[in-house]
Amino acid sequence: MGISRNSINQLAPLLFPFSRHTISGVRLAVVRTLHDFILVRSLPCDWIDTTFLRLIFQNVLLEEREDVRNLSLQMWRQSLHRVMPNITDVHDLIPVSIFRDWIECCTTPIGEELDSTRLFILNAFSDSGEAHNVDKNMIHQDLSLLSEDVVWKARIASAQCLSILANLLPLEVKSHFLLIYPLNGCQAQEEYFDLPLRHYFGSPSYFHKFMGATIVEEWALEYHRTSRQSLSSHIHLAEDLGNIVLNFIAAEPPICYHESFPLLNQMCSTANAYADILIADGKLNTPGPGIPRTVSLAGDAGSFTLSSAKTSLEWFDGLYDLLPKPRKKKDVAKLDDAKRAIRGLIHTFEERKGLQDLRVYASLAAATISLKNMPPKLTPLIKGITNSLKVSDFQELILIIYELSR
Numbered sequence: 418m419g420i421s422r423n424s425i426n427q428l429a430p431l432l433f434p435f436s437r438h439t440i441s442g443v444r445l446a447v448v449r450t451l452h453d454f455i456l457v458r459s460l461p462c463d464w465i466d467t468t469f470l471r472l473i474f475q476n477v478l479l480e481e482r483e484d485v486r487n488l489s490l491q492m493w494r495q496s497l498h499r500v501m502p503n504i505t506d507v508h509d510l511i512p513v514s515i516f517r518d519w520i521e522c523c524t525t526p527i528g529e530e531l532d533s534t535r536l537f538i539l540n541a542f543s544d545s546g547e548a549h550n551v552d553k554n555m556i557h558q559d560l561s562l563l564s565e566d567v568v569w570k571a572r573i574a575s576a577q578c579l580s581i582l583a584n585l586l587p588l589e590v591k592s593h594f595l596l597i598y599p600l601n602g603c604q605a606q607e608e609y610f611d612l613p614l615r616h617y618f619g620s621p622s623y624f625h626k627f628m629g630a631t632i633v634e635e636w637a638l639e640y641h642r643t644s645r646q647s648l649s650s651h652i653h654l655a656e657d658l659g660n661i662v663l664n665f666i667a668a669e670p671p672i673c674y675h676e677s678f679p680l681l682n683q684m685c686s687t688a689n690a691y692a693d694i695l696i697a698d699g700k701l702n703t704p705g706p707g708i709p710r711t712v713s714l715a716g717d718a719g720s721f722t723l724s725s726a727k728t729s730l731e732w733f734d735g736l737y738d739l740l741p742k743p744r745k746k747k748d749v750a751k752l753d754d755a756k757r758a759i760r761g762l763i764h765t766f767e768e769r770k771g772l773q774d775l776r777v778y779a780s781l782a783a784a785t786i787s788l789k790n791m792p793p794k795l796t797p798l799i800k801g802i803t804n805s806l807k808v809s810d811f812q813e814l815i816l817i818i819y820e821l822s823r
Contacts, residue, residue: 429454429464433472439551441482448485452492455499462499467510471537474519478575479552481567486574493578501585507605520613523575526624526676527568531556576628580635583610607654618661621714623674623773630780633658637787647789659790666781670774672716677770682712684762685721688729691755703739706732726763
């Protein structure tokens with residue numbers, strides 16, 4: 418017996434809760450069924466509403482199984498293509514406040530717990546406490562129980578969701594933010610994406626910069642599906658963001674990022690603590706290393722940096738000759754401990770910060786290429802792309818070569 422046009426609007430919402438069922442096979446079956454409903458053009462799509470889109474976005478953001486996530490992403494695309502051409506006011510389907518929840522969850526640094534108040538929990542499950550058990554690890558970002566690779570793929574897929582939305586938003590809408598957009602109309606992309614993306618590019622977090630560039634890149638690639646023109650020639654916001662990206666590519670990397678700041682702070686306190694201990698012993702007639710005692714995320718003048726840590730290491734090296742003769746083993750051991758601790762922190766910081774720089778500048782270079790917005794000097798762009806190949810697996814490498822060839 419077939420499904421009537423009216424019953425589909427009642428049947429589909431009954432399946433929504435099972436999209437986050439604890440059994441992965443059930444989740445996949447539900448997503449596949451809903452996806453099939455969408456593909457049948459003769460069936461109504463009134464059930465594709467705000468609730469459904471919130472659940473599907475979370476399916477992409479929180480799903481650990483790649484097959485469920487990929488099919489959810491396809492369903493997101495098909496859903497928006499079905500409903501967006503027919504809506505009168507995009508705010509009725511996707512309020513800006515809900516969009517901000519999506520983009521904030523998408524760009525939360527990996528390892529930091531997601532804000533659960535931004536997630537959507539169905540009332541049918543709120544009393545039982547079972548609503549997000551399947552997503553507990555992804556929400557809490559417990560990397561001892563999660564593969565970091567899975568989290569990265571889920572975040573990039575979420576960025577693809579946002580890029581699909583950006584490409585389908587109407588060019589002109591009546592803005593709900595009259596203080597920001599005083600005119601009667603504005604490009605919807607500006608209302609939804611302007612403030613968040615500008616914030617992420619200006620953020621001290623490397624992950625914010627990476628995700629901001631990734632959203633712009635995916636948006637441009639999405640636009641190229643139907644147009645040979647560049648996105649920046651069509652959307653004012655894309656042009657502005659493209660110029661911001663170019664400025665970042667041309668600039669030197671920051672002293673540190675939000676994610677590497679605790680390690681820099683630890684280097685500062687460790688170097689100064691060891692220096693204070695050795696001087697307080699009274700066995701060394703020498704001034705201290707003269708390194709700063711404060712750390713600044715903004716890289717303020719006179720603050721502790723990686724160079725300061727290396728200066729302290731040189732200072733410790735010079736202390737061996739100042740030890741009273743004959744040298745005592747415990748005095749030499751103190752110097753060895755200090756150097757070992759600081760050298761280890763320097764190595765960890767350089768490794769972590771180097772990988773963060775690589776990811777940021779590779780994503781910025783990819784966004785620039787996708788926007789077809791070439792900088793005057795190509796060296797930083799080429800460097801960003803070639804460095805990204807060092808951490809790409811074979812499949813990612815093929816995709817990069819394909820995009821460059823286009």
